Amino acid sequence: MNGISSGFGAWNPIAWALLFVGVLAAGFLVRAFGKKSYKRGTGQTKVFLSGNEEPEASAALHVRGRHLYWGMIDGLSGYYRRVRALHTGVLNDYAAWFVGVLGLVFVILVLVR
């Protein structure tokens, strides 16, 4: 009742959820074998970033939206330059796109008649 089949593949979310819970439980089990003799609040539980002490949390340290994926976006700068150039914000351009697509659809539909 809960699963679906595509004819050559199947998806059962309940089975997936049970497996997920099982893996989670196994993770906690492994964690339970960990060392229990550590002392909280000492160097044993301190967080280090690249060998440096973690700076105190502050709004200034927040990684903001524009900082994420900048490398990937920079790598795709050629693509983005072209695609952004198409989004002019000018209504005439949008209408031109509409007419262009209409023409293309006409050509295809007439050719395949």
Place this chain on the structure above:
Amino acid sequence: MTALTQHAPVLLIAVPLLGAFAVPLLGKLGRGARNTFVGLIALITAAFAGLLAAHIFGGGGAPTLYVLGGRGFGIPLPSGLSVPIRIILEPDGMSAFMALITALVTLTGAFFSFSYWKERSGGTLFYSLLMLLTAGIFGMELTGDMFNFFVFLEVTSIAACGLIGFRVWLKTSQEAGFKVMALYTLSGLFVLLAVGLLYGQYGGLNIAYLAGALTGSTLDIVALGLLLTGLTLKAGAVPLHMWAPDAYGEAPAPMSAVLVANSQASLYGLFRILFTLFGLTVSVAALGWILISLALLTIFVGVTMALVQNDIKRLIAYGAVSQIGYMLLGVGVGLAVSVTKPDFGFVAMQGGIFHMLNDAACIGLLFFASGAIVRAAGTRDLNRMGGLAHTMKWTSILFIIGAFALAGVPPFNGFASKFLIYEASFKLSPFLAVIAILSSILLLAVFVKVFQAAFLGARQEGLGGEAPMGMMVPMVALALVVVAFGLFPGFFVDRIVTPAANALWYGRDAYIGLVLGGGTP
């Protein structure tokens, strides 16, 4: 069949339409009376959608007839005539499926708005436009007449423009409203021209009558091209999507969700025209590949453009654009292989149709959550947000659910419909499935960016608190739909998705026969 069930098709349009004009009167009695009235109208409309769906899905998705102006509500042909001339509503499985989507989004949108729009003025006009938009969407989904379809398309356009440009004190809002008005008008004019071409040739406007009369002439092909392009624009497919980020981004948050349902109604119109009106009178494989090409462009451009947005609402808007591509891909693959591999074509159709409902729920949830976020942060700019999870724990959880679902992460509902699309697309060409899967992964990365930028990080100064209960309840309701459809996809596919796909795939003859065969006794 009870009287309420029998009259449900017309009441689904009439109740919100009358409500739209009654809201200004109720507004004179005060905000409480007005909101109670709007809430009641939304609930009653949703109940009628449920009644209609139960009746139609109970019959396996077969069409039913509702005739206005005749001696009986099931008699489409006047005595002695062979041409249907009355106003006819002909809902079938697909219409009922769309009505459920519309009811879900407008009901939650109305209730979310009570809290969202509480401190702002102009609520009466706002709700009036919402009711008008609701009536128009239901009209598009239920009508069996091409001209009435155009009329309802225009009703939705006018109401949508009003809602997009509602915040007249914002220049960006006015600009978006103007752009949408111009492009919707262009789309509507081309649809009207196509309707005129069909009427001029065959002397009728009824979809079933036209479907039975079409010969595949050159003028038919011209009409098909006009309808396809006009409705694709209103659905927001690339490269005709340029209005969508402005519209979804500038409209009030709950209305952005309703606008997505409006775009889906146009997509429904396109599917109805391709499958029921034109059927096999044109090359379905060519039509399928046109849809697939538009779908790939829409998916890829939508997702990649979302990645570079720093305005949370525009980012979600591009995400919404990309999902239209998945629906087009499912139905496009279905059309392309309808003759060669019909079994997989039907699976693709199921995926595309199922994704309409899934998208409405999760994109609605994301737009609602964005409304709550903007309310707390006081900005839409992701570069100026951070640390919201400290004060908005529940909203952050709900946002994760919506984002995972939209990106197709199991076990949420987006995965279930995308799974069907991936599998069927792979059967046609692995390239299609690869683009679809990679874009979903990229969309997940997009929402990781939003979550990091808005919710994580240290607590910031001057942030508002958690969304009020009035906003939280509609968000939780949509999240429950997302989870339920994700955990039990088989249940919903069997009961509502398959009858909807059947109605389009196999139902053309029944649709035509119900009108031309004399209707129901």
